[in-house]
Amino acid sequence: MISPVPIHLMSISLVLADAMDWSPVRISLETSVTATLITLAIGLAAAAWRERRRGPAAALVDGIFLLPLVLPPTVVGFLLLLLFGRNGPFGQLLLKLGTTVVFSWPATVIAAAVVSFPLMYLTARAALEQVDSRFLEAARTLGASEWRVFREIALPLAWPGVLAGTILSFARALGEFGATLMLAGNIPGRTATIPIAIYFAVESDDMTRAFAWCAVDVAISLVLLAGLYHWTRAQGRARWMRR
Amino acid sequence: MSLQVQIAKQLPNFGLDVSFTAGETPLGILGPSGAGKTMLLRCIAGLEQPDRGRIELNGRVLLDTAGRVRVPARERRIGLLFQHYALFPNRTVAENVAFGLHNLPDDEKMRKLAALLDQTHARGFESRYPRELSGGEQQRVALARALSIEPEALLLDEPLSALDTHLRSQVEAQLQETFGVYRRPTLLVTHNIEEAYRLGEQLLVLARGRVAAFGAKGEIFRHPPSLEVAQLTGCKNFSRARAISDHLVDALDWGCQLRVAQTLARPAAHVGIRAHHIDFAEPSSAPAAGSNNDNIFPCWLARSSETPFRITLYLQLHRPPGESGEYHLQAEVFKEKWERFRDTPQPWRVRLAPDSLLLLPD
Numbered sequence: 124m125i126s127p128v129p130i131h132l133m134s135i136s137l138v139l140a141d142a143m144d145w146s147p148v149r150i151s152l153e154t155s156v157t158a159t160l161i162t163l164a165i166g167l168a169a170a171a172w173r174e175r176r177r178g179p180a181a182a183l184v185d186g187i188f189l190l191p192l193v194l195p196p197t198v199v200g201f202l203l204l205l206l207f208g209r210n211g212p213f214g215q216l217l218l219k220l221g222t223t224v225v226f227s228w229p230a231t232v233i234a235a236a237v238v239s240f241p242l243m244y245l246t247a248r249a250a251l252e253q254v255d256s257r258f259l260e261a262a263r264t265l266g267a268s269e270w271r272v273f274r275e276i277a278l279p280l281a282w283p284g285v286l287a288g289t290i291l292s293f294a295r296a297l298g299e300f301g302a303t304l305m306l307a308g309n310i311p312g313r314t315a316t317i318p319i320a321i322y323f324a325v326e327s328d329d330m331t332r333a334f335a336w337c338a339v340d341v342a343i344s345l346v347l348l349a350g351l352y353h354w355t356r357a358q359g360r361a362r363w364m365r366r
Numbered sequence: 367m368s369l370q371v372q373i374a375k376q377l378p379n380f381g382l383d384v385s386f387t388a389g390e391t392p393l394g395i396l397g398p399s400g401a402g403k404t405m406l407l408r409c410i411a412g413l414e415q416p417d418r419g420r421i422e423l424n425g426r427v428l429l430d431t432a433g434r435v436r437v438p439a440r441e442r443r444i445g446l447l448f449q450h451y452a453l454f455p456n457r458t459v460a461e462n463v464a465f466g467l468h469n470l471p472d473d474e475k476m477r478k479l480a481a482l483l484d485q486t487h488a489r490g491f492e493s494r495y496p497r498e499l500s501g502g503e504q505q506r507v508a509l510a511r512a513l514s515i516e517p518e519a520l521l522l523d524e525p526l527s528a529l530d531t532h533l534r535s536q537v538e539a540q541l542q543e544t545f546g547v548y549r550r551p552t553l554l555v556t557h558n559i560e561e562a563y564r565l566g567e568q569l570l571v572l573a574r575g576r577v578a579a580f581g582a583k584g585e586i587f588r589h590p591p592s593l594e595v596a597q598l599t600g601c602k603n604f605s606r607a608r609a610i611s612d613h614l615v616d617a618l619d620w621g622c623q624l625r626v627a628q629t630l631a632r633p634a635a636h637v638g639i640r641a642h643h644i645d646f647a648e649p650s651s652a653p654a655a656g657s658n659n660d661n662i663f664p665c666w667l668a669r670s671s672e673t674p675f676r677i678t679l680y681l682q683l684h685r686p687p688g689e690s691g692e693y694h695l696q697a698e699v700f701k702e703k704w705e706r707f708r709d710t711p712q713p714w715r716v717r718l719a720p721d722s723l724l725l726l727p728d
Contacts, residue, residue: 257452260413263439264446265466266515275465279456 146312147320148339150231154316155296158235162292165236166243167285171273173244174251192241199238200305207233207306230307231314235296243292250284251277283355290351297343369519369551373409373419373429382406382416382575388519392545392552394566394583396559396598402575403555404449407521410553411446412439423518423551445517449524451508453496459483459507460492466514478514485547486510487540502533509544519551526561534561541565559600563587571595589628593636593726600640601724602696607637615725620683620694625660627721635728641678643722644697646707647715660720664713668693677704681716 169188173181191199207224208214217223224230254277262272278285300318307314309323317336324333372385382402386393397403408414410421412428415436421429423444428437453462463482467475483489488506496504505525512520525541526534542565545552556562562569562583569583571594579586579595590596593604605619617624617637624637647662668680668687680693687693695716707714 255452257448257450258454260411260439261446261448261452261454261511262465263413264411264442264444264515265511266440266443266468267465268440271468276454 144311147315147317147336148343150228150312150314151297151316151318152343154228154231154235155293157232158239158296159289159293161232161236162240162243162296163285163289166240166247166288166292167278169244170247170251171277173248188244189241191238192245196238196299196301197305200234200302203234203237203302203306225306226308226310226314228307228313231299231303231316234302234306235299238299238302239292239295242295243288246288246291247281247285250281250288253284254280286354290347294344294347297340367424367518367550369410369424369553370420370422371406371410373406373416373421375405375409375414375416375419377402377405377575380575382409384572384575384577385419386570386577386580388551388553388568390549390551391567392554392565393568393570394562395553395555395570395572396562396566397555397557397572398598399557401572403557403572404523406572407446407523407553407555410519411444411521412437412442413446426518443515443518445512445515445520447508447512447520447522447525450528451496451504453504453508453511455496458493458495459488459499462496462507463488463511463514466511482510482514485513486544500533501529502537505529505537506540509541513544513548517550519553520548522552522554524556525554526558527556538564559598571598573598590638590724590726593638593728596636596638596724596726601638602641603644603694604636604638604726605694607635607725613720622661622663622683624718624723625720626723626725628723628725636726638724638726639695639718639722640724641696641698643719644681644695644699645717645719645722646697646699646703647717661718661723662715663718665695665716666712667714672701676700679704681714683716686712 173184173188176184194202204225205211206213207217207230209218209223209225214223214225224233258276258280259272262276267275298318299316300322303314303316304319304322309315309319311320315323317340321333321336321340324330324336367390369388371387374381374383376382379400380402382405384402384406395403395406405414409416409419410428416429416431418431419429420427420431423442426437427433427435428442428444429435454465457465460479464475464479467478470478479492480489483492486506486509488503488510491499491503496507499507505528509525522541526537529537538561545565554562554565556565566583568581569579569586570577571579571586573594578598579591586595587599590599590601596604605617607624608616608618610616610623613626615624615626615637626637663683665681665683666686668682668691670680671678676698679697679699681695681697682692683694697716
């Protein structure tokens with residue numbers, strides 16, 4: 124059983140100060156940033172693709188895309204383990220290339236990206252759908268290719284929504300626990316992210332360390348929110364938004 | 367230079383089925399809201415796909431459903447001016463216009479941008495954003511942008527409807543100036559009769575997706591081919607009619623016989639007269655000789671409505687109006703003329719001149 128431990132700010136700072144091992148912060152940030160970049164690219168592409176499709180096939184694809192949002196992370200993690208494990212289709216493929224991802228750093232990225240993907244996809248799609256189609260049509264009559272229409276008209280106009288999706292995805296990636304544990308395990312210095320470090324600290328009754336990691340997580344989240352706040356305000360003042 | 371259009375497309379409430387050819391003079395497309403005017407322009411620009419048909423611009427086939435040709439909008443080189451202009455809100459005026467000059471080298475781009483802004487009188491606010499412009503300025507920028515691709519045809523969707531009244535005549539003059547320079551197939555969609563007449567040389571009247579009339583504007587206004595076209599070109603007074611002889615019809619709803627100038631090629635189903643063609647035989651003037659005495663009837667005023675310079679009189683023929691406010695004719699006269707007979711005792715004598723009467727087959 125976990126016994127309540129008196130927590131003093133002093134002891135937290137001591138832990139942080141002599142926590143030789145800052146690796147969970149580094150791993151968490153590296154994982155979240157990488158996962159968010161991948162999610163941004165794939166989520167945008169998927170949203171742009173989906174915006175032009177109608178019908179049952181597109182609805183089915185929607186269902187698959189949104190599955191990680193409704194499934195428990197452990198289920199997602201288990202399914203990923205089946206796909207990327209030694210006997211899974213992706214695992215077999217990677218084995219042929221002489222590598223494996225399970226219980227390695229890339230596994231944390233895969234887990235975080237898959238779990239945060241639906242948030243990016245949904246917000247990006249909503250943002251793109253909000254763009255007045257007359258702007259896109261005007262661009263087409265002016266000779267612009269579909270890629271140029273997307274890059275120069277649709278994306279800039281949808282940008283505030285896409286950015287919101289990016290931040291949601293980053294937050295979700297930062298907090299990912301269940302799927303990461305299933306696919307990447309807890310290897311200190313390689314796959315142990317902050318949430319996993321917290322879990323194992325609590326499990327080994329090291330409440331001070333758990334609190335310390337929680338404090339770090341809160342700090343990162345606050346910085347993120349503050350950055351978002353200032354960025355949106357700056358956007359609000361900028362350029363065509365003014366007046 | 368010509369644009370040949372022949373398309374059909376099923377819409378939720380009716381079918382659009384239109385064919386016409388436009389030359390170098392502006393073609394006004396007149397029709398009520400929901401007649402398919404905007405859809406027609408969108409089909410020509412390539413933003414909508416007709417179910418079947420063929421579009422040819424200066425010998426270039428843009429659409430041929432039989433031959434499976436569908437040139438995408440970006441390759442049609444057709445300038446489209448949207449009803450609310452659709453200027454890119456995240457780009458400045460210069461960036462909006464330059465969007466169509468994408469493929470040019472920088473110095474050439476600057477030169478053309480300046481020329482376009484000069485041509486459309488849009489100089490001086492290049493670095494502003496669309497929401498910082500007035501409606502008239504937005505319109506000029508949108509026109510400059512539409513012309514930037516050197517379009518082979520120009521389509522304008524209600525170009526003046528988003529403007530305040532006092533701006534319209536000014537913008538209209540600029541449009542006319544542009545048309546004068548441009549000399550390429552130009553289609554101008556509007557639901558405003560006077561706009562269509564002033565800006566178009568040719569006129570196409572669209573009603574529920576079909577061409578109700580197509581030809582020289584003067585001819586269509588003088589001799590509308592049907593009741594529908596007469597209504598759509600602003601005629602307010604109609605009566606069912608039955609031919610009595612070659613130059614005489616019985617106006618059933620107006621309860622009178624009318625001498626007509628046109629010979630009846632086909633049996634007229636309706637007779638109509640435009641509100642401003644209704645004349646009044648002034649009591650002071652002596653009864654004139656000859657045909658001027660044709661079609662004069664006693665009438666009573668049922669009610670009236672004023673605009674700054676003109677007055678609309680709602681008239682009941684043959685007898686004083688009842689309580690229900692019904693009327694036979696609505697006449698529009700200048701107030702100066704109205705002042706001359708407003709105080710004379712009723713009945714007044716209304717004159718429906720034979721050469722003003724429209725004979726309308728079904």
